Amino acid sequence: MAGSNVEAVVNIITEAVRNGRLVPGTRLVEADYTQGLGYSRSTVREAFQRLISSGLLAFERHRGVSVCKLTRKQAIDVYRVRATLEGLAARLATPAAHEKAQQFIELQERLDAAVAKSDLSLFSKLNTEFHSMIADAADNDYLLQAIKRFETSIFWLQFRVLVGQNAVFTTNDDHQEIVRAFVAGDAAAAEAAMVRHILKASDLVQDLDDDYFQSD
């Protein structure tokens, strides 16, 4: 938290989007944030600018910013890119992940437990942890950054998919496959499994209701 006020606002908004308090399509009015958070307009506006070019907020001149809402095609596009990036991450991570395979196995067990308890919120959290553990192990700042960027913009859809569908089971199976590849130290298998995993999620997103997407 050593950062500036701008960063604080950026984090607050990012968090609000990720935990669903700010739904895609919501318009962000400057005044609400200056008053609500107690920062000046300059600070809030600068935070908005950062979030615009990070892709989280959409911008229209004289109409301010809103939480970016993707069209169905855009969502699919994001998933395609994400599948590739996370596939690369899995591949690059394999040597390091092979070393500390035990950590992945343990996380996997915690995921299983969350499924058993039907604790969706916990599952979602651990799921994010699983993916970011891989991205970290890949040891590539720019890959990590790109993955985070895209992950944030589909986080909402991701969560919607988990709710209601029993996607948790297949998700867990996929994870197991990835962990097995790590244990075997098979980078190509890890990559392939990750790509399949994410494209599967993409298929589920495609079937979501119209409401979740920006109309074209």
Next chain:
Amino acid sequence: MAGSNVEAVVNIITEAVRNGRLVPGTRLVEADYTQGLGYSRSTVREAFQRLISSGLLAFERHRGVSVCKLTRKQAIDVYRVRATLEGLAARLATPAAHEKAQQFIELQERLDAAVAKSDLSLFSKLNTEFHSMIADAADNDYLLQAIKRFETSIFWLQFRVLVGQNAVFTTNDDHQEIVRAFVAGDAAAAEAAMVRHILKASDLVQDLDDDYFQSD
């Protein structure tokens, strides 16, 4: 250019970085831009914020922003990601590129001509056009956006490689291989050729002088 002043400043700075007037490592002082460009501090600062999260500018508290200078490892990291992304672009672009293969062949010829005339600046420009033509044909906004983002942050290095080395010849050979894959409509081949092409460039970058990199 219908955009806001903020966008104008963003474009001015981006252009300055791309054409080498602003070298990585240069510190940007607010006052220089308010006076030099005739915009207010708010506007300039908001532009800086956008460029920070787009990755072009690096930020340090109370020390302002500077043009992002990558360490050697970071540069390699960027190339790895870029190779994957452009590989995906080539794969996705193949059907469309197959249809309008003639355009690629013509561009290829113009590239050959530039090489024959040793017109490095033109070559660099056409080279960028070649890659962005592929990214466009891939018809995926997010892929395009990610490619642009990474391309900008290594543009300087990319240009440095072309100067001095006779990388233009091998580059052109690589392009030909990609175009051939498009003509054949072979998506996998196009992807593989593109990945090889960019990793080759990565190797050249790795051999650049220390001066071009941030010391670790």
Next chain:
DNA sequence: ACTGACAACTTTGTCAGACAACATTGCACG
């Protein structure tokens, strides 16, 4: 001459207030 401390200057971080440009809303009028 070197070093460390301290003062003077520069630059950034943040705030407050102002006003024009544009968007939205609601009302009056045809």
Next chain:
DNA sequence: CGTGCAATGTTGTCTGACAAAGTTGTCAGT
């Protein structure tokens, strides 16, 4: 019922201000 206009709200941009932190220059003492 639709249309145009006024009232209101929101954003875009500018100016000025001041505290906080970084940077640079000076000077005494070894």
